[in-house]
Amino acid sequence: VFVSYVNVLVVRWKGDEIVxxxxxxxxxxxxxxxxxxxxEMFRQIPQENVIYYGDTARCPYGQRxxxxxRRFTFEIMDFLMEQGVKMIVIACNTATAIALNExxxxxxxxxxxVITPGSRAAISATANGRIxxxxxxxxxxxxxxxKEILRINPDLYVRxxxxxxxxxxxxxxLSDDPSVYRIVDxxxxxxxxxxxxxxxxxxxxxxxxxxxxxxxxxPCVQLINSAEETARDVSAVLSERGLLNQNNSQANHRFxxxxxxxxxxxxxREWLQRHITVECVKLx
Amino acid sequence: VFVSYVNVLVVRWKGDEIVxxxxxxxxxxxxxxxxxxxxEMFRQIPQENVIYYGDTARCPYGQRxxxxxRRFTFEIMDFLMEQGVKMIVIACNTATAIALNExxxxxxxxxxxVITPGSRAAISATANGRIxxxxxxxxxxxxxxxKEILRINPDLYVRxxxxxxxxxxxxxxLSDDPSVYRIVDxxxxxxxxxxxxxxxxxxxxxxxxxxxxxxxxxPCVQLINSAEETARDVSAVLSERGLLNQNNSQANHRFxxxxxxxxxxxxxREWLQRHITVECVKLx
Numbered sequence: 001v002f003v004s005y006v007n008v009l010v011v012r013w014k015g016d017e018i019v020x021x022x023x024x025x026x027x028x029x030x031x032x033x034x035x036x037x038x039x040e041m042f043r044q045i046p047q048e049n050v051i052y053y054g055d056t057a058r059c060p061y062g063q064r065x066x067x068x069x070r071r072f073t074f075e076i077m078d079f080l081m082e083q084g085v086k087m088i089v090i091a092c093n094t095a096t097a098i099a100l101n102e103x104x105x106x107x108x109x110x111x112x113x114v115i116t117p118g119s120r121a122a123i124s125a126t127a128n129g130r131i132x133x134x135x136x137x138x139x140x141x142x143x144x145x146x147k148e149i150l151r152i153n154p155d156l157y158v159r160x161x162x163x164x165x166x167x168x169x170x171x172x173x174l175s176d177d178p179s180v181y182r183i184v185d186x187x188x189x190x191x192x193x194x195x196x197x198x199x200x201x202x203x204x205x206x207x208x209x210x211x212x213x214x215x216x217x218x219p220c221v222q223l224i225n226s227a228e229e230t231a232r233d234v235s236a237v238l239s240e241r242g243l244l245n246q247n248n249s250q251a252n253h254r255f256x257x258x259x260x261x262x263x264x265x266x267x268x269r270e271w272l273q274r275h276i277t278v279e280c281v282k283l284x
Numbered sequence: 285v286f287v288s289y290v291n292v293l294v295v296r297w298k299g300d301e302i303v304x305x306x307x308x309x310x311x312x313x314x315x316x317x318x319x320x321x322x323x324e325m326f327r328q329i330p331q332e333n334v335i336y337y338g339d340t341a342r343c344p345y346g347q348r349x350x351x352x353x354r355r356f357t358f359e360i361m362d363f364l365m366e367q368g369v370k371m372i373v374i375a376c377n378t379a380t381a382i383a384l385n386e387x388x389x390x391x392x393x394x395x396x397x398v399i400t401p402g403s404r405a406a407i408s409a410t411a412n413g414r415i416x417x418x419x420x421x422x423x424x425x426x427x428x429x430x431k432e433i434l435r436i437n438p439d440l441y442v443r444x445x446x447x448x449x450x451x452x453x454x455x456x457x458l459s460d461d462p463s464v465y466r467i468v469d470x471x472x473x474x475x476x477x478x479x480x481x482x483x484x485x486x487x488x489x490x491x492x493x494x495x496x497x498x499x500x501x502x503p504c505v506q507l508i509n510s511a512e513e514t515a516r517d518v519s520a521v522l523s524e525r526g527l528l529n530q531n532n533s534q535a536n537h538r539f540x541x542x543x544x545x546x547x548x549x550x551x552x553r554e555w556l557q558r559h560i561t562v563e564c565v566k567l568x
Contacts, residue, residue, distance in 0.1 A: 044408065047436060104526060116523045124328065151530065152331060236520035239400045242388065246435065 022247045024049035024254070025234065026080030026088040028073070031059035031171045032267045033205030034091030037114070039272055040231035041089075045238070047245045049252045051083055053281070056259030060167040061094040062136020062203070069138060073099040075283045077107060083254075085109060086243050089234055091227075093118075093203045094136045097144035110237050117233045118200050118226030119148040123156070125222050126198040130157045132191040132221075135202030137162040145202055159194055160202070163187045170205040173263060184209055185216040192217065200224045208271070256281040306531045308333040308538070309518065310364030310372040312357070315343035315455050316551045317489030318375030321398070323556055324515035325373075329522070331529045333536045335367055337565070340543030344451040345378040346420020346487070353422060357383040359567045361391060367538075369393060370527050373518055375511075377402075377487045378420050381428035394521050401517045402484050402510030403432040407440070409506050410482045414441045416475040416505075419486030421446040429486055443478055444486075447471045454489040457547060468493055469500040476501065484508045492555070540565040 025041070027034050031054050038050055053076045055061075061069050073095040080088055087110045090096045090103065096113035103111045122131050133145045140162040149158050165183055174180050191199055199221050201207055207225045214223055238244045245251075253276070257264045261278045268276040309325070311318050315338050322334055337360045339345075345353050357379040364372055371394045374380045374387065380397035387395045406415050417429040424446040433442050449467055458464050475483055483505050485491055491509045498507055522528045529535075537560070541548045545562045552560040 044404065045436070101526075104524075110524055112520075112524055117520070120328065120519060151528075152329070232516060233520035233524065235404060236396075236401070236517035237524045240388075240394055240396055240517065240521045244435075 021252070022049055022245045023084050023086035024051040024252075026051050026053070026077070026083065026085035027091050028053045028076045028080065028088065028095070029055070029092040029204055030061040030094065031056045031167070031205065032264060032271075033167070033170065033203060033208070034089075035268055035271050036204050036207040036225065036227035037089060037091040037230050040227045041234060042272065044231045045235050045244075047247070047251055048238070049245065051080065051085060051254040052256065053080060054255070054257045054264060056171065056257045056264060057282075058258060059171055060136065061092065062138050062162075062167055063164060064138065066098050066138060066142075069094055069098045070102070073103070074106070077103060079281065079283055081107060081109070087112065087234065087238065089230065090114065091204050091230065093139045093144075097139045097142040110241060110243075112230065112233050112237060114204060114226045114230050115144050115148055115202075117229035118202065118224055119145055119152065121224045121226065121229045122198045122200050123149060123152055125224060126156065128195065128197045129155065130194065130196040130198075131159075132194065132196035132199040133158065133160040133202045134163045134166075134188065134199065134206065135160065136167060137164055139202055145200060159191075159196065161187070161190060166209060167203065167205045170208045171263075173267060175208040180209070181212050181215070184212040188213055188216050191221065196221060198222050198224060200226065202226070254279065258282055305536070306333055306529045307368050307370035308335040308536075309522075310335050310337070310361070310367065310369035311375050312337045312360045312364065312372065312379070313339070313376040313488055314345040314378065315340045315451070315489065316548060316555075317451070317454065317487060317492075318373075319552055319555050320488050320491040320509065320511040321373060321375040321514050324511045325518060326556065328515045329519050329528075331531070331535055332522070333529065335364060335369060335538045336540065337364060338539070338541045338548060340455065340541045340548060341566075342542060343455055344420065345376065346422050346446075346451055347448060348422065350382050350422060350426075353378055353382045354386070357387070358390070361387060363565070363567055365391060365393070371396065371518065371522065373514065374398065375488050375514065377423045377428075381423045381426040394525060394527075396514065396517050396521060398488060398510045398514050399428050399432055399486075401513035402486065402508055403429055403436065405510065405513045406482045406484050406508045407433060407436055409508060410440065412479065412481045413439065414478065414480040414482075415443075416478065416480035416483040417442065417444040417486045418447045418450075418472065418483065418490065419444065420451060421448055423486055429484060443475070443480065445471070445474060450493060451487065451489045454492045455547075457551060459492040464493070465496050465499070468496040472497055472500050475505065480505060482506050482508060484510065486510070538563065542566055
């Protein structure tokens with residue numbers, strides 16, 4: 001049983017005892033990719049509690065039917081709401097492209113996605129007005145980035161490309177494997193001829209392949225990691241809504257996955273530079 | 285007569301005609317300083333309409349009684365609300381320190397201030413954990429920056445200093461005057477002995493003195509101009525609230541002041557790199 005008080009304080013009965021704690025920020029992704037956003041949140045708003053859900057058993061989302069992605073996303077958001085979160089971050093480009101607008105109507109807490117922050121950073125960064133985007137098939141087919149960028153500035157050139165193999169590579173923990181470089185290099189080579197000066201990593205898994213992508217495209221193409229920009233948005237919205245954690249005690253985080261614990265723990269430890277405890281929570 | 289439709293579209297009767305237009309973002313300052321925020325907004329969210337109010341006749345706010353600053357701020361915000369704005373930016377540190385929390389309760393539109401964004405940028409930027417803040421007397425006495433920074437990270441050292449002469453210098457259009465350098469240099473020299481590695485320009489007028497401050501403190505002290513960070517917050521909040529302008533027509537801006545038109549026009553032209561038309565609007 002829980003009572004949420006203006007979305008900031010959560011009160012729970014634990015047997016006979018009453019426990020109060022500061023509400024967490026819910027973060028969801030199809031797998032480990034959203035940890036890139038969490039890392040930035042730890043750096044920018046270290047006092048905030050985070051509860052993360054990685055749907056590793058059903059990952060990748062990027063080649064699924066939009067209706068299925070929508071259903072999975074709302075299943076996870078329902079679970080996060082039951083934990084009494086004060087905000088939800090859809091740290092998955094595919095889920096953002098499909099479900100963000102509906103989620104904002106459906107849930108009472110603020111919902112932040114990853115596409116607008118990344119688009120904004122790309123527009124700031126480009127000098128020649130030519131922007132590339134890589135993402136999953138669903139994200140690229142939705143044209144969410146193209147629409148968002150052209151809405152802000154219709155004079156820009158934007159070209160998207162689906163890189164279906166990247167998420168399975170990252171989820172399998174192969175980000176450092178030299179044999180992966182050939183796949184990465186082939187996937188992004190079109191952008192060289194295209195003379196883009198900015199490439200959006202339009203999937204939160206891709207920052208884990210960032211050094212290979214950078215090596216392939218060279219120093220003239222700036223890579224946009226939307227994780228940093230998204231964490232800034234989270235901080236801005238918390239502040240404007242009066243939802244920043246006022247409590248200075250040690251932050252408390254939870255990590256939940258639907259699949260294997262060990263692989264997620266290993267990526268989490270490596271990426272967040274700290275030990276994390278992972279719970280298995282099945283939603284379907 | 286006007287009707288505001290979910291704060292995005294404004295409908296006005298002009299004689300027999302009905303005119304609809306996209307709601308503006310209201311920006312207020314005691315004078316010209318808030319133009320530093322407007323310049324960043326023009327760069328980051330160029331499709332948004334802005335209505336600016338500079339209370340130049342009653343400037344500076346920084347040495348007034350808090351109750352007076354509060355009253356002036358709400359007078360201006362009431363005026364902006366009458367224009368059908370969809371958001372208000374308090375682009376004045378003094379007014380933010382005094383009136384932000386109350387304004388968020390008082391008005392139905394989102395209200396963004398300048399203190400949290402600047403604090404956040406300073407925390408990200410410091411390497412040695414020592415932060416300086418310069419601002420008006422009211423801002424420094426309110427300790428708004430110190431409280432905000434220590435709330436996010438209680439382990440930092442923060443020292444504030446009031447620079448009462450800076451706003452009058454900027455409002456008089458003397459930002460480029462070599463004789464001003466001595467005043468600037470004397471005002472900030474304490475921070476050298478203090479070994480801060482970050483100095484927050486805690487007044488939106490101060491970026492107009494930025495090059496002199498930088499010359500005085502040298503390259504080891506990074507200056508934080510909260511204007512850029514504030515514009516990002518505006519963009520994040522608009523996006524999260526679904527208030528971004530969807531209309532791609534040329535943006536339309538209004539500039540209103542309570543004092544002299546010519547001086548404001550000159551600073552505006554110089555700072556925004558475009559011609560602006562200024563109206564005189566008295567509120568008291």
